[in-house]
Amino acid sequence: MSKTRLGVALAAAVGLWSAVAGAQDTVKFASIIELSGNGAAIGTNWRDAVDMAVEEINAAGGILGKKIEIEHLDTQSNPGTSRAVLQKALDGDPYVVLGPIFSSSTRVNMALTERAGVPQIVGSEAASITQQGHPTIFRTSFGQEMGMPKLVNYLKNEIKAKKVALIWTNDEWGKGGRNTAKDLMAKAGIEVVADVSTEVQQVDFSAEVLKVVKAGADAIFAYCLEEESARFLNELRKQGYNGPLVGETTLISQKVIDLAGANANGARGHVGLTIDAPVDLLQEFGRKFEARTGRKSDHNGIKGYIAVYLAKEATERMGKFDRDGFAKALRGAVVTTKDEPGVLMDLRIDETGDVDRESFLVEVVDGKQQVVKVLPPVGDWKK
Amino acid sequence: MALRARRTLVMIEALQLLISGVSTGAIYALAAIGFVLLWQTTGTINFAQGEFVMLPSIIMLAFVLHGGLPLWVAFAVTLVVSGLLLGVAFKVLVVQPMIRHGVLPLVIATIALGIFMREGAKEFFSNEAQPFPMPVPYVVLELGGVTVTSHHLFCLAVAVVLVLALQWFLGGTRTGRSMQAVAQNAQAAEILGIDVKRMVMLTFLVNAALVTVAAILVTPVYLAKWDNGEAIGLTAFIAAIVGGFNQVRGAVLGGVLVGVLENFSAYYISTEYRTAFPLILLILVIMFRPYGLLGRPEERTV
Amino acid sequence: MGTMRWIAGGIFLALLVLLPRELKPYGIFLMSNWVLFCVVAMGLNLTLGYAGQISIAQAGFLGVGAYTTAILTTRFGWDFWLTLPVATGLSFLLGLIVGFPALRVQHHYLAFVTLGFNILIYLVFRNEDWLTGGAFGIFDIPRPGFLGVDMRDPLSFYYLCLVFAALMFAAAWWIVRSPWGRAFAALRENPVRAASLGVDIRTYTLLAFAIGSAFAGLTGAFYASLLEFIDPYPFALEYSLSFLLMVISGGSATLIGPIVGAGMVLLLPEWLRFAKDYYLLIYALLVMVLMAFCPEGMVGLWRRMVAAIGRRRARAPTERPT
Structure with missing residues (x-):
């Protein structure tokens, strides 16, 4: 081991001090x-997209002439760890x-940014996050309270469902959405x-699917x-279900299409962000991301x-x-792509x-997300 | 008439759950058998057994995706690689240096090995789940309202053939009987002139083969991912103990029982507690029949 | 040797008191966490190391204490200190229950029963929303009041944890030296002989579990307060395996072992972070190497080194030509 390497190792060993x-x-x-x-898979998309944005900005001269210095800290998908590493990050005095993305982690650690007065832009979607009066928290995707109404409207008005069978992942995200x-x-x-829960890492879905199929619902959510x-x-396809099937963001995501192949065809749902949307900038982002990583970005990368x-x-x-001015500058503000294409x-x-x-309302057709309809924003700020 | 129709419907549902449960359970059984064999011959409680199923699936998929091999060729190659890594290397590098220190250090070492394999698969292959090809053409059959797939039947067939072959090997061949003898009493076997070292090595190879087969059966449904081992490993432990720790037949029964029980309890009782029921069964079995449902008291290794 | 030990202990204690003053909040948080996990590992060490009963449910016991305090303080407005006897009592009881199978089975069977219990406890935490908040967890768990000191200050709370851990260390020390400790050792070495010597195997086996569990449960109260939030995940099976790792890698059946082990499990990955994505790989490898070459853990390794140096010193003069 060279002297510098040894030095680095020693510095890390006493790393508790290191500032x-x-x-x-x-x-x-x-x-x-x-x-x-x-959460590793979704977090990696986020990390790569963040790195991409940082490189672009730095290549163009940075923000107000300053280059961005980015550090990624791993929450291990664990709320306790997320709090600990956020504390570590705050010790370094970030701007x-x-x-994080997992709502459970955000809910645990957002108190720290609140105390420190540091703006926090999260990828979490749980409704409760923006309802606690945190002065400097932001989202770049819809919370459940914004996305779900659009979906339920769709179930009621377009599919005309009177009875719905629900199936959800039994963690804080899935239960919150449900x-x-x-x-x-x-x-x-x-x-x-x-109303059927499923486990993360569950092998056999036959009992759960049988339950939702036999429930006599007009649609499955x-x-x-x-x-x-x-x-x-x-x-579901094995048990021969071909009725209406809707989801929110994940069900019709690219990852699910990759994994389920033809079985994803016919699934419909509401998506806040997708690289297949008929929006040039989104599609361009998708191409850049794929060229850079060899993967297609999901909504987490875009966030x-x-x-x-x-x-x-x-x-x-x-x-x-x-x-302190950060929140004032953004809250209530409209940001158009003319202001900032990013x-x-x-x-x-x-x-x-x-x-x-x-x-967007999306349907999976021939293994591709197809945007069926563009839904307007909830507010009427866009003229 | 309505009652009769209702009854038929209930029967069909139950049958559906049974078939899926048995076919999933058969896969658990394969991992459980390997687990039991390792315990018998060397006293190894392999806490990485789930990862032992995960790794071959990743290796196989890497051969298919990056090597361009057809699945069955990839399987054959993986069988060899597994034999070397999960058989020989595991025995020589992990079990052998530690076994003389007793059970606990080895337990810790296999826990660490599990972490090592998980992280390795994540770092060097992919941190995302990947689809895995079906080993046989996928056909969905509908028999009187019950859906069965070609994959179900394939899993069952492979498991049955494999278990019968293993039973025949252990009971009907000289090598197999020697392995059994080593499993029951290594010192006595040594005195009888059996090459204990060779037999132990053979056991590790058999385990490596079993987990590789389990991998090709479970992954098309479960998807290939670095953290697959947790659920499979845990279920294999439960299956092994429920069935009886000292018999191949017991592990098979345990696997199937756990697979079916999970489905039935999820459907009829609670999906939120679907993982609890096999555990309750496990605790009851250990409390009241610690040698397992098919085990014999006198063989109890306590 | 005796004085050396006291001096080393004194230096260690001084470090524990002084070091965190130089640390930032994250470092203090880690130290607090470590100090608490030392107590959990000490508890497991009594069950596993001294009494020889494998238990893979320690994280579950920790959770019972943590949830007890969280629920009583947030829902019923109890004072933190009043929840301590309840947290201890409940985990003690649960320890007794989990200990029952140990009267019938041993070794790997026991490992799996206790492991099963841990998962069941976890499922109850996650599924019973009305009681535990389910997957959403419980928020705003208060820090205890203590002589008017603001315990929201990380350093003050660390010192409270340190005092708690020191008391528990003393308790463990006392238990090990008491007739109980000797009965535990007899149980581990040879249960049949212990019974013939008049040790009530039944009682002591159950006690070994219950006391180990109570250590964890009591710590849980402080842990919930440290995090100010709990959800089911830190009490899942894998954390019980971590506690097992702490005891074995530190050195079971030694008083210092759990402290060293908890440090290894909690702090080592932190120091290995310079290795970026590979830190868990390296960590796992280190554990395997340790188990291969020194299954008695770090304390065993240290003793061996001391012994080797002692031998060399003793041998050295004779090798010199006279």
């Missing part, structure tokens, strides 16, 4: 993200925190005839993680990419690096940090 001093001409971003554990959807369906007069969605679809550009836009609007679609940030913009 990384940032150079003056850089601005520090911390990304708290799922790089191992069961802004990006991530609770939101169940409430909305009750209000819309839709009866939930089956699946809210499972990508891999579970694929296993579910395979079993991360937009997060970096949103931080850039906020800073440029202020004309300085000011954490946000990919025109959007509006509301007073709680939630995002509003157009979204």
Whole structure:
């Protein structure tokens, strides 16, 4: 081992002390993200897209002349660890925190950014996150409370379903989505005839699928993680179900299509962000991402990419690096792609940090996401 | 009339659950048998047994995707690779240096090995799940309202053939009987002039082959991913103990029982507690019949 | 040797007190976590190391204590300190229940029963929303009040954890030296002989589980308060395996072992972070190497080194030509 390597190892060994001093001409971003554990796949998309955005911005001269310095810290898909690594990141005094994606992790660690007054742009979708009055939290994708109503409307008005069977992944994300959807369906007069949970890493889906198929529903609503969605679809087609099948974001995602192949055909759903949307900037992002990583980006990659550009836009609007002014600059603001092409679609940030913009109704046809309909934003800010 | 129709419907549902459960359970059984064999011959409780199923599936898929091999050729090659890695290398590098220290250090070492294999597969192959080709052409058959796939039948056939072959090998051949003798009492076997080292090595190779077969059966349904081992490994333990720790037949029964029980309890009782029922069965068996459902008390290794 | 040991202990304690003053909040958090996990591992060490009963349910016991305190403080407004006896009592009881199978089976059978219990406990945490908040967990768990000190300050809370751990270390030390400890050892070495010497095997086996579990349960109360939030995941099976790893890799049936082991499991991956994505790989490899060459764990390794140096010193003069 060379002397410097030994030095590095020693420095790491006493790493509890180590404070990384940032150079003056850089601005520090911390990304708290799922790089191992069961969120590794989605977290990797986020990380690669964030890195891509950072490189683009740095190549174009940075933000207000400062280059972005990004560090990714692994939450191991574990809320406790996410809190610990966020604390570690905050010790390094970052300008802004990006991530995490898992809602359970965000809910645990967002109190730290609140106390530190550091803006946090998350990839989580649980409704509760923006409802706790955190002054500097932001999302770049729809929360469940924004996405689910669009989906339930679709079930009620387009499919005309009176009875729906629900199947969901039994973790905080899946259960949260199921609770939101169940409430909305009750209000819309839709009866939930089956309410079936599934386990992460479950092997055999036959009992669960039999339950939803035999429930006599007009439509099945699946809210499972990508891999579970694929296993579910395979079993569902095996048991011969061909009725209406809808989902929100995951069910019709590229990953599920890759995994389930032809069995994903016919699935429909609502998607906030997809590289197959009829939007040039989104498609261009998709191509760049694929050229860079050899993979197709899912919505999590897009979320991360937009997060970096949103931080850039906020800073440029202020004309300085000011954490306190960050929220004021963004909340209630409309950011169009003319202002900043990196946000990919025109959007509006509301007073709680939630995002509003157009979204898409998608159907899987011949192994491809096909956008059936573009849904308008919830608010009427877009003229 | 309505009652009769209802009854038929219930029968059909039950049959559907049974078939899926048995076919999944047969795969668990293969992993469980290997687990039992290792325990018998060397006292190894292999906490990485689930990862032992995961790794061949990843290797096989790598041969298919990056080597362009047809699945069956990839399987054959993987069988050899598994034999070397999960058989020979596992025995020589992990079990042999540690076994004289007793059971616990080896337990810890296999836990660490499991982490090592998981992380390795994630770093050097992919952190995302991948689809895995079906070993036989996929056909869905409908028999009186019950859906059966070619893959179900294939899993069952392979498991039955394999278990029968193993039974015949262990009971009907000289080598097999020597292996059994080593499993029951290594010192006595040594005195009888049996090459204990060779027999132990053979056991590790058999385990490597079993997990490779389990991999090609389970992965088309389960998808190939680095963290697949957790669920499979745990179920294999449960199957092994429920059936009886000292018999191949027991492990088979255990695997099938667990597969079926999970499906039935998920359908009729609770999906939220679907993993709890096999565990409750496990605890009951250990409390009241610790030698397993098919085990014999006198062979109890305690 | 005796004085050397006291001096080493003193230096270690001084480090524990002084080091965190130099650390940032993350470092202090890690130290607090480590100090608490030392107690959990000490508990398991009593069950496993001293009494020889394999238990893979320690994370479940930790969870029972953590949830007890979380529920009583957030839902019923109890004071933190009042929840401690309840957390301890419940985990003690559960330990007794989990210990029952040990009266019938041993070794790997016992490992699997306790492992099964751990998963069942975890499932209850996750599924019973009305009680535990289910997968969403419980938020805003208060830090305890103590002599008017603000325990939201990480350093103050660390010192509280340190005092707690020191008391528990003393308790473990006392148990090991008491007649109980000797009965545990007899149980481990030879149960049949122990019975013939008049040790009530039944009682002591159950006690070994219950005491080990109570250590974890009591720690759970502090753990919930440290995190200020709990959900089911830190109490899953894999964390029980981690505690097992702590005891064995540190050195079972030694008082220092669990402390070293908890440090290895918790802090080593942290120091290996310079290896980026490969840190878990390296870590797993290190554990396997340790088990291959020194199954008595780090304490065993240390003793062996000391012995080797002692031998060399003793031999050295004779080798010199006179």
